[in-house]
Amino acid sequence: MxxxxxxxxxxxxxxxxxxxxxxxQLVANVRLELNKVQIDFTDIRGFATPRRLALIVTDMAARQPDQVLERRGPALQAALDQDGEPTKALGGFLRSCGLTDISQLQQQETPKGTWLVYEQHKAGAGVGELIEAVISQSLANLPxxxxxxxxATRTExxxxxxxxxxxxxDEVLPARFFDCDTGRVTLGHRFxxxxxxxxxxxxxxxxxxRAEYVIVDFEERKSTIRQQLQAIATQENASIVIDENLLDEVTALVEWPVALSGGFDPAFLSVPEEALISAMKSHQRYFHLVDKAGKxxxxxxxxxxxxxxxxxxxxxxxxxxxxxxxxDAAFFFRRDQESPLQSxxxxxxxxxxxxxxxxxxxxxxRISALAGFIAEQTGIDVSMAQRAGLLCKADLVTGMVGEFPELQGLMGSYYARHDGEALEVAEAIKEHYLPTFSGGELPQSGVGQAVAIADKLDTLTGLFGIGQPPTGSKDPFALRRQALGVIRICIESGWQLDVKATLSFAATQHNGDFGTEAVYDYMLDRLGSWYQDQGIPADSFAAVRNSNIPVVDLRDCDFRVRAIQAFRQQPLAASLVAANKRVANILKKTNSQPAAVDPGLFIEAAERQLHDALGKAKILLQAKHSDNQAFYEQQCLVLAGLQAEVDRYFDGVMVMADDPAIRANRIAMLYQMRELFLGIADFSLLQD
Amino acid sequence: MGMAIQAVAFAILSAILSLGQIFMSAATFQDLILTLQHYWADQGCVLMQPYDMEVGAGTFHPATFLRAIGPENWQAAYVQPCRRPNDGRYGENPNRYQYYYQFQVMLKPSPDNIQELYLNSLRHLGIDPLVHDIRFVEDNWESPTLGAWGLGWEVWMDGMEITQFTYFQQVGGLECYPVTGEITYGLERLALYLQGVEDFQQLIWSKSGTSVVTYADVFHQYEVEMSAYNFDYSDVPALFKQFDFCETETTRLLAASLPLAAYEFVMKASHAFNLLDARQAISVTERQRFILRVRTLARGVAQAYYESRKALDFPLADAEIKQTFLQEVMSGE
Structure with missing residues (x-):
């Protein structure tokens, strides 16, 4: 039933x-609790309005299934004494089960002998007995x-x-929640x-x-509102801008939605529209309309x-x-412009x-100087970068940003333009906070990118410097996002920026003896997880991170990681990786140093062949560096070309020869080979 | 037949009378105050008068701040002029003034029908909730200076915030039990609505025959002068000294077990802080420190006031509530 x-x-x-x-969450909790007590049901549907939380469990079983609880007692041998009388052990067990005689117990055969067990048949409890605890627990576990x-109640x-x-x-199940006895009466729409x-x-x-003017289903209300908004837009021959978070919030504020449109004095349109939208959205929960051109x-x-x-x-x-x-917005906008941003x-x-x-x-x-340093390295106008860096925080004390903090940067750019600052400077002030969320939009202008990196690296070196790096749960300055922002800008801007040098410059600007190692490692860790988020496994990045070429130019690093990622998909990659692991192990054991290879000491043909192949590869690998992924893919191909010689070498050559001179010569060649690979990545770190 | 006609006539008459009463009740600013006072007095509130000191909100009035502490029952209603030096606009903004009125209601314990009681007060003012869009929109209250917080709403009427509605959870660092329900009407904003005007200045304060006194007649000059004082003329070094003086005075009076006297100096310290803030004389880091200083004082007062009521065995408390309070609330502290 x-x-x-x-x-x-x-x-x-x-x-x-x-x-x-x-x-x-309530639905999820009830689902969990019902499963715990083994009450069957088909589905749970949740309902929420400003004045109620509700749920319907469909096809819910009336009872739990019956249960058999098994309790093991003493061994049969220990239950009766020589005279066949019950022992103390048996008596105790019977008492604890509330029984009186051994006949009430079952015998269970096990490899270790026969044991007495009590099989307690427990009838499944009915919904009426269980439901109060199920729901109370679900409510208590809400976040x-x-x-x-x-x-004067004590409930919360x-x-x-x-x-x-x-x-x-149709039957009321008696229970009590928050001092309310359950019944079947509720309230409809408040008015x-x-x-x-x-x-x-x-x-x-x-x-x-619904007859009482309450649409209880959240999603239904939401789509009703959406339709009403669209209808108004059509009627006004305009487009409605629907911010999904705002739509959710508005849906949660009404039981019977009725969208209504109104207007304001067009004279206000001289104020930046972002400020008008903020005023309408954050203070009033209004949606706004735009014309065909998006104005x-x-x-x-x-x-x-x-x-x-x-x-x-x-x-x-x-x-x-x-x-x-x-x-008020117009007042602040006017007053803010009475004095230049610089003041x-x-x-x-x-x-x-x-x-x-x-x-x-x-x-x-500090941002100004650091932005200048970055600009110098990347061929961006230095004075623009310095100027934008200096002014990028100046709007924090304006009336407009005081009133609408979400407009920081944007207002600065309006005011900079008003002051006659260069357009690049104004744009950079606007863009320098980007990206504002993980995966968010990046600054597009060069000056904006320089200032954005400068601001973030200044914060990162500073907070690491004073010993406040982010911890697992605490990251009040959003350092995680900022580090990732720098990484994405560097890679996507296409710059050859020396991150290490830039970090050093940033660190020395602080008032204190700040190092850069910890920040640098932190950033590379973030880079690694950024790759993982894109489905590039950790070892592909680790191979590049541990190569002989330190990661200082993030874009170059990105080319290498992607080239390695492409390379390892190829069939011949596996044996080269295995060879690298083998070589790395040998070199680790022998604690070898760079040394010259003497071809005169070669014995096997495979030795000479590998030596020649390495020589050729070395020349090919010295090809002029070109700034793209294809270059590294080409380099990987060169290394892959060594596969036959490497395999033959390990098949036919015993590296640890008895003769110390021959052995040293072989190790020296392996060392050279390893260095050749390490010039791109540590292939030995790649897993199968 | 005659009876029926009589009954209908009576119904119409009383409808006209009550309509008339409703429209009359909110015609002027002072009528608004009188109607609210009558209404809440009928609900059993003690009608208090404004506290005669500068406060930033009606919550500072001892009838709210101190009465919210401990297990004693309390229902009060009063008008409280509020000063927020930073909000001065020289009388130029239509609805933002550095000096304005709140109508404050505090009900302890908060009754189950507190929202209905409030909505009925609006009906008494002639507001028909089937015409207007009246909503309770989440707005939680926290006063760092008073060491107090509560959960509740701002009440919107057609998008305008006309009332703050809060269930006090903690005051002066002490848990509130029973819980106080606080209702704070913004009188000028409500009056804008009832009178159908756009600007505080246009509000009719009182009307007698043909003579009309407006809000501007009463307050405009004051608003302009006080904005100038707050932003341009206040004596910053003297205010810093005043703050220090109030702080030491509070501490001294607390040591003498005079919490009510000490509390007056907390209010003065808080106002000095607000004046300094309007002059932007307090930097961000200092700001935090000043707030902490006031909070420490407010906590001291709350504790001392609690002790003094306890010494009197909480004369206004229900026996049952008092027992629960002593067993469950205080035992956890």
Whole structure:
């Protein structure tokens, strides 16, 4: 026998940003707990609105299966004494099982003899007995940042709980959650609903609440809102910009969505549109409309939680709210432009970047010098890079960034342009925070790339310098993301930047004796995991990292890693890798040093053939370095060309010859061969 | 038949009367205050008067901050003028002033129907929730200077924040039990709505016959002068000294077991800090240190106030709540 189960908690308004996570976690928890108690079901569907969390378990079994619990007692031999009387051991076991006689026990044959066991037949518990614990445990295990209490209760939850429904089919299962006895009554929409509503059975839940102006299904509400937004856009002959996070948040703020559009004074369009959008989105949860060319229109869309009897009143009210918000933005924009960006540098002195690393003014100066150093190496205009570095943090003290922190960099670039700074400088100020998230967009301009790297390396060397590298759980300065940002910019910009030298320059600028080894290793570790994320195994990168050519130019490193990755797919790679492992082992054991090879000491033909092949390969490998992956693929091919000679050599030559001179000569040749390979990568590190 | 007509006539009459009352009730700024006072007095609140010192929010009033501590019951409502020096705009922003009014309600323990009580107060002001889009939008409250935090919402009406709604969880570093429900109306913003105007200055404060007094008549000059004082004329070195003085005074008074007197100096210290902040006289790192200093004082006061009420055996507490408090809340500390 099975039936559908409905559980609903009716609450005060739940936090919108975590609502969908809350319900999916609750569903997962209930699934887990039901599995633990072996109650069968087909599926669990979760429902969430601002005022309720609910779920329906479909085809849920009425009982657990019956169980047999087996308890092993004493061995038969130890149970009865010579007279056939029960021993103390047997008596104790019977008592612990609540039994009186040996006849109530079974005998179990094992290789070690016969044992007494008690087979306890336990009838499966019914849903009514189990469900309260299942749900209580599921609720207790919800990930809630901050729980609260209310009134004079001692229970805790995200927000106050008003009632709980627990129906199995059409029958109420008695239980208690958060001081509420379960029943079948809930509330509909706060204003449009009739008040208390009875749910006849689990199957009626969705439609009963729809009649009370509540769409309980999160996804259904979301798609309703999406359709309404699109309909308004069509009606206004415009496009609607739907930020998915905003859509989720808005979905969590309404039970009965009604999208309404309003407008604002077009005069505000003289303010940068990003600021207007921020004001509408972050403060008001409005969606914005753009024209065919993607330009912001003086319109907005709000999603109300009511079919108002006077929608115009709601629209007018919203228009009245957005106007002062935008006028504040306009006020800041005007006032910020009254003094040039450069004049803000003085005020940066009062903002501490990090207590031991000085103020933002000092940081700006370091970024400027470091950006200049990078520009010099990469052929970018040095004075532009220095200028952009100096000004890149100057917008932190503007009114606009104070009000809308997410506009940092962007406002600086507007103000720089207004001040008549070079366009490259303005662009770099805007771009230097990029990438702002893992996999995010990178700066596109050369000056922007230089300043972005300078800012990040300054932070990295500084925090490592004062002994605050990121730990597993703590990375308050987002060093992980910044290191990865530098890596991606270096590789994708196509620069030949000496990372080691740049790190040294960055470190010496700090007020302290900061090393660079730890940061450098940290960055290479990040590089390794970046490759792994792209499906390039760790050993391909390790082979390059441990070659004779230190990784200083990340783009060159990238060519090598990808060439190795391509090379190892080839059939002949395996035996070359094996040969490298063998050579590495021999050399490790003999602790060998570089030495000249004397062809006069060759005995076997294979020795001479390998020697000749190595010589030829060496010449080929000295080909003019060209800056691409194909170059290294070509080099790998040259090495691969040695395969036949190498195989023949190991088949026919005994390296550890008795004669010390011959042995030394052979080791010297292997050493040369190993060096040849190590010039590209340590092939011995590649795994099968 | 006659009876029926009479009944209908009566119903219509009372509808007209109640409508009239509703529209009348919010016609002026002072009517708004009077209506809220009547409403909350009817709900059993003690009507208090504003505290006569500079505070940044109605929460600072001892009727909220101190009464939220310990197991005693308390229901109060009052108007509180608030000063936020940083928000001054020389009277030029339509709805941002450095001096404005809050209407504060604190209900302890928070009743189960607290949201309904609040919504009914809006109905009394003539706000029809079937017309307006009224929502409770998550907004958690944390006052680092008071060592206090709570969870709750800002209440939106057609997108405008008109009320802050908070369940206190901790005050002065002490766990709140029972929990206080705090409702804070932004009176000017609510009045903008009720009067259908765009700018604080246009609000009608009072009306008598043909004579009308506006918010601008009452406050505009003050707003301009105080903005100038806050941003341009306040004496920074003197304010730093004042802060130090308030700090030592609080400590001295706490040592003398005078928490209520000590608390007044915490409020003064907090205001001195806000004035210094408006002058951007406090750098980011120092800022943190100043907040910590005020918090230490607020915690000291909270603890001392708690002790003083305990010494009186919490006269306003329910016996059952008091017992739970002593057994479960204090035993965990």
């Amino acid at each position: 099975s039936n559908n189960l409905l559980f609903e908690l009716q609450t005060e308004e739940l936090p919108p940003k975590s609502l969908s996570q809350l319900i999916s 809630i940042d901050r729980k609260m209490r209310w009134g 939850f995200v927000r106050p709980v008003h009632s709980a429904i627990l129906l199995y089919g 449009m609903g009739q008040g208390e509503t009875c749910i006849a059975s689990a199957n009626d839940y969705i439609e009963a609440l 912001l229109l003086p319109r907005f869309v709000t999603v109300a939680n009511i079919r108002s009897t006077q929608p115009d009143t709601v629209i007018k009210g919203n228009e009245r709210v957005i106007s002062p918000r935008l006028s 803000n540098l003085v005020r940066l002195e009062s903002i501490v970047f990090q207590a031991k690393l000085g103020t933002y003014r000092q940081k700006a100066q």
